[in-house]
Amino acid sequence: MSLIFALRYIVRSLWRGGTPALLAMTCIAVGIAGIVALQIASATVSNTLISNVRAANGGDISLSSNASPLSAGDLDVFRSLMRAGRIRGWTAASTLHATAVGENHDLIPFEVEVVSSPPYPLGGEPAFASPSNGRVETALARPGDVVVSSFLAQELGAQIGSRFVVNSIGGRGLMVVIRGILNQTNFSQDDTMIVQRRYAGALGRATTYANVFVNTVGPPASLAATLRDAFPSATVQTVTEALQADKAQVHDFQQFLTLVGLLALLIAGIGTLNAMQSMYVRRRLEIAMLKAMGYRNVALYLLFGGEAIILGLGAGVVGALLGALISTVITSALAAALALQVTLVIDPRPLLGAVGLGVGATLIFAVIPIVRATSIRPLELLREGEGGMAWRGWTKTIGLIVLVAILFMALAATELGSTVLAVELVAGALAAFAVLTGLFALVLTVLERIGPPRSRPAGILVLLVLLAGLAVTAQRVTPLAAVVALAVVLWAVMLFVPVERRLPMLVAIRSLSRRQARTSVILVAFLAGVLAMAISLTVAISLRNQINTALATAATNNLVAIANSSSARQIVRASHSLTGVRSRQAVLVAQTVPVSLDGRPFDVFAGRLPSNDGDASIDTRRTLGGVTGYDLAQGSRPTNLTLAAGRTLGSGDSGHDNILVNAVLMRPPFSLSLGDRIVLRATDSDRSGSGHIVGFYVVRRATRTFGSFFTPPVLADRSFARRIGGSGAQSIVVFSVDPTHLSTDAATLQRAVPGALVVDTAALVAIVNQVLGELLDVLAVITALVLGAGTAVVGNGVGLAMLERRREIALFKSVGFRNRSVLGFVLLENALIGTLAGALSVLGVAIALALISHFALRRAVGFDPAVAVMVLVFATGLAAAIAYVAARGPVGVRPIEALRNE
Amino acid sequence: MTEPTLSVRDVIKELPLGSERISILGGVSFDLQAGEMVALMGPSGSGKSTLLGIVAGLDRPTSGDVILDGLEISRLPERRLAAFRASHVGMVFQAYNLIPTLTALENVQLPLFVTNHNGHHAEHAQHVLETVGLGHRLHHRPSQLSGGEQQRVAVARALVSAPPLLIADEPTGNLDSESGAALMELLSSLRAELGLTILLATHNDAVAARANRVLRLRDGKLAGP
Structure with missing residues (x-):
């Protein structure tokens, strides 16, 4: 075959390929758009961050202490x-x-x-x-x-x-x-x-x-x-070091965004695989004829490979242009979240690279459809008119999947600049796909085997079991109750709704399980997007809600006023006019640095200090960073602490140098014990003092309050703090205020004592809201890309299903069903996919939150049931909406055309 | 003479082909009396399937009238036409066209869901399946049935809403001769028992021989008997 002829064949085949060819190109284009958008956005943000390092560093060298x-x-x-x-x-x-x-x-x-x-x-x-x-x-x-x-x-x-x-x-x-x-x-x-x-x-x-x-x-x-x-x-940093630190940060940031883009491309690639598969199934007779005429597999690989290249070129160009458009949205979101002023710079290089990436990715995902298409047995197909495309041999299938995975890894490694990360991405995605596909197959099989209920009593029994499950989950794992509630509703529909009304449900379940492989792939692709969005958003929302609730409702030590030691009385006096104050405690605070511990200079320990204490998460360097002095003679005492050794402070310690220190100091490298002495020096002068340890304490995380952030860790009598701090010592008055009066009281107190620093939990709520709100925006934009790829795959799947089930649709219409009814079947079927993806996402989020609560935060992070319902509704609605768009045209097929003896 | 069950008058069907229009049916007229079985014969491309589609309400003529059971259907709005199809026309295709995800019983029930047929769908559908000799295959899916059995399910589905007219497009085309003969035997007996009117398209002379009369279609026009 001459090159001209081959080119003509390729172009015309694609032109004739119609919807599947378009869908194949769309999927890759969406994936490419994701990568391009993220690359442009990250490059713009990174340029802004590292464009003026010397100015950011403040000079050739910056010293911070x-x-x-x-x-x-x-x-x-x-x-x-x-x-x-x-x-x-x-x-x-x-x-x-x-x-x-x-x-x-x-x-x-x-x-x-x-x-x-x-x-x-x-x-x-x-x-x-x-x-x-x-x-x-x-x-x-x-x-x-x-x-x-x-x-x-x-x-x-x-x-x-x-x-x-x-x-x-x-x-x-x-x-x-x-x-x-x-x-x-x-x-x-x-x-x-x-x-x-x-x-x-x-x-x-x-x-x-x-x-x-x-x-x-x-x-x-x-x-x-x-x-x-x-x-x-002190921390000393040169411009070169600052640049390196910035670049490391920027590199991680860019790599993260590229990783997200590649994930989107991987998901979208599955859609392309499906679409090309469908394209070649429709052309099976033509392929059989080519083989019958003597074309060898190699020639067919070249022809179909050429088609993939042209599709990839188209997808690359469209994806690059689309990506450039989307990048404006992502860049704006990132800039807003990072409080950056950026100027979007679209470098033509990533756009050109995107075209190459489009060709590469399309070729990779075309491997399986092409090999499968060229495996046609022409005799069987030409004689029978069907068959001949059976996929024989699991080893061949697995071999091809491995080949595609390796090729994609190579592509990802080029983009990421890291083979290890590429291997982790592809291997992780494959493992997740395998597990989820198996899970979906199981769910679909169970659904098909169970419904509809054959006998009413047995059905009612199952309903009762489900209701019991609902009661249990509602008590223990509230978000999962949303999933069980969904199962109850579905089952009740199957049980009580008349047979003619539940027909769509029956058809939907059967259709899904009949095309189990493709359904599973679509489900997994969609799930990846829904899950990514659900996890990131729910974790952020849950954290924000928890922190907000905890801070907003905390009525203990929720307002702090800091001032010079001479202003303490002024603060207390002003606080009498506040309406919400329930209690107050004044302490005197001296900021210190350690000089020696039990006679050994502190510098001896400096090189052996762990940066962070594993158990209590307290920076050990700070365990000696200040003295809190209580008016022991007047009955003021340290609160919210548990003694690990020794005794607490009492009125007998008034005027003495007895101190309580954090129990961290009992462990190596300090290994202090009761009776040891610690010498501390003020940070702003040469005054120092020696404290005698009479007890070690532990502050439980649960008992920590807002006020404890402001009181230094060495606890002593007021006279000891005064001796070290001198005139530089500060008074801190910690208030417990009715949360409903907090903001007003804080502002009133600040106005009354302008020389004080008044801080309250409401301020933290505002900061947490702002930071997490912006984080949410970024996460939403980034995960939307993955969801976009999943959406393209669902649309692709519905489009292909409509082509393949043309006769079925026509048949429904020939027996009297109207377009609306048939569209209803399709919508229900895909809504079911969305619901399943949503339900599994809720499950995934619940697991992720449990893991984060247990390992990262060490406190329970709740999962708002309303969010669970939202995820379910969103996933169901989105899948149905995509199906509506993709199926609205095809269900209008004229039965007479589809039912002819094709 | 009684009113015919089906009356086709001057039906013309043209389709666009590029900038031109080609004629598929060029003024076809005929009547079918109640209980009559008529075979429609003609070479491929003569317009048989198009004519059947128009008569079944699946397609609309460019001009002409189709009166079925006293109702002019060629200009009915789509909504009414769909309902009319479900209650007045049963169709059997060469390729069976069963819904692969539904069992034999569920396939037969399908038209009843549209017509809101009173009574017990399952019992009625089961009865019809038993009538066509498939009482033992109620819960089998199409993939678990032979070609002959699938076509009998298709016949049962076509009859379940007791339509006055059964249309069959090459009903034996995909069957071996034995199964084809059995199917024709079934259709004949149903016609006799139920007084069914049947219009079937076929290339097969043996099938046509079982009809009361034969209409021959050539280049979109009816030729003489």
Whole structure:
């Protein structure tokens, strides 16, 4: 066969291929669109994040020491380095905790960075979201002028020109005006406000420095080493290191999105496989004729491979264009969620790559249909007019599936840049497909074997068993009750509804189980999308609801006021006018760093510290990061703790240096015991004190309260905290407030004591809502792509089924059923697929939540039954809607055409 | 003379083919009296199946009238036509056309669900199946039945709503001679017992020989007997 002739044959065959060819192309196009959209979105976001690393780092080197801020004296190190000619500029910034009332009248906590501009920013101007040509020095030029991060602007509901009062400890309240909003420069949600140092007096004393930015003369690496030696507890980062960290983060992010896109392509590829299968079944006589004329399998592989290439080219082009369109939506969602200002840049390279990917993916998924088509036995087919396409041999089938899996792995490895990840993706997907397909086959078989009930008494007995199951699940696993309730309804329909009314149900169940293999594949593809969406959304929604409920209803220690030690009385006095206060406890707090433990310098332990304690999840570095002093003489006592050893503190300890410490310190490497002494030094001065351990305590997770986040871990008498903290010690008053008065009382207290920092759980609710809300948006957009691929496969399956069941539809019509009735059968059949997918998704979500609750969160995360019902309804409705679109035309077939002796 | 069960008057059927129209039926007229069995013969492409489709209400003529049981059906709206088909016409096809997912009994019940037939569907359908000799195959699916049995299920389905007219398009075309003869025997006896009017298309002279008369269709027109 000449090339021209072959090309003509290929193009005309595809043209004649009609719906199946179109469906095959559509499926791959949807998958390609997913990959392209995610690639463009991730590239745009990544470019924004790593475009100005030096500015984000603040200079050639940044030094951060939030836990133990640098004193004014510590800054001499930088002055010396400047004199020595090793650095050409430096600037130090202080960090203050502050609050302001947001547009929803909630108190929003955030960080204020107090800077001297110029020389700040040393690393170059940060990118301004608004005004786009903003400069820090200009934006901070007048008293009260501030610049805020995008995330904080969102939290406050503020924009350029917004005015509000900022409160901080020891201050008198600073009226600020927003003059600039900064772009985010990383994935973390920075809630920061930048204030000019000379105008920050109203915010209180900013005498310690949490960040120092440096521009070096020589290579930054050696100076970074010097600074690490000088400040061992600080984090020192060069621009190169910042870039590496950003790239690692961006790489993971891009890889994750590519992985999602490949999953969508894999699911969509199954649709293509189905469609091409159908295409070749319709052409079986033609293929048999070609073989009868002497065409060998190799020639047919080339012809059909050529068809696949053309389909892939079409799918690649359509997918690339569609992907470019979808990328605008995804990029917007990602940018909103990450508080980034991005400019969408569509690079032609991924678009061209998408065309190649389309061809590659179509060829891969065409392997099975092509091999199967060329296995036709022409004699049988040409003589009998049917048969001849029986698929013989499981080994051949499995071999071909393995081949397709390996080819897709190779494709995925190219896209992901990681063979291991590609193998994990394909192997995981195959395993999941195998398990779910088996499960579906089982469900369908059971459904077919069970219904309809042959005798009324037996049917009623089964109904009673199902009702008992409903009662049990409603009590114990509420979401699963939705699934059992569905089974009860279906069974009741089969049992009580007259036979002519339940015919559609009967036809649906029988049709599904008759085409078990394809139904299972469609179900699994659809399920993947529904499950991905259901899991991500329900986990996020459940978490949000749980956290919100826990925080909103917490009536214990839900409001905290922090102030200089001299302001404690003012806070208590002001709190008497609050309507919802049930109780209050005032403590004196000194922020400390450990000097020695039982006579051994703390630095000895520094290299051996675990970053996180496995049992209590308490950062061991922080177990000595401050003293909480109780007024023991007045009967004030530590609460909500359990003694692991020793005794608690009492009035007899008043005026003494007896302390309680976290039981973590009993374990290696500290191995402290009762009677040992600990020397602590204040973070903002050289004052220190030695505490005598009289007890070790454990704080159970369940008994932790909002207030416990603000009280440091070394518990002692007030006099001990005063001795170390001096005038820098802070008063913390922890209130228990009626939740219904919380927001009002918090705002009232903040206004009454502007020099205090008032924080309440309502603020956390607002932050949790914002962060999780944005996370939900991103998850929804990303999982929608997978669901989109599943949707394409369902549409594809319905379209093919309509072609294959043309005669059946015509027959229903010939005996008097109307289009509407036949369409009803199809809708019910596919709604059943959706319901099954929804039910299994609910099951999957329940299992996932149980696992997350047990292993990740260590607390029960509930699964709202309403969400379970929503998933069921959504999956059922979507499947039925797709079926409606795909079947509406085909059910209009004229019976006379379909029933002729084809 | 009594009113004919079926009266076909000047039926013309044209179909578009590209920019032209081709004539499938060119003015066909005939009557069928109650209880009559008429064979429709003619070469492939002569318009037999098209004529049967029009008579059955599955297709509409370009012009002309089809009066079945006193009702002009060629211009009935689709909704009424569907209901009319279910109650007034039984159809048997060469390829049986049973619903593969339903049992023999359920297949036979199908038209009853449309007509909202009063009484017990299952019992009635079972009775009809017993009439065609398949009382022992009630719960078998089409794939579990022989070709002859499938065609008898198709006949039972066509008769279950007691239509005045049975239309059969090459009913023995897919059967061996023995099964074909048995089926024709069944149709003859049903006609005799139930007074059924039957119009069947066939290429088979032996089948046509069992009819009361034969209509010969050639190039869309009826030729002489």
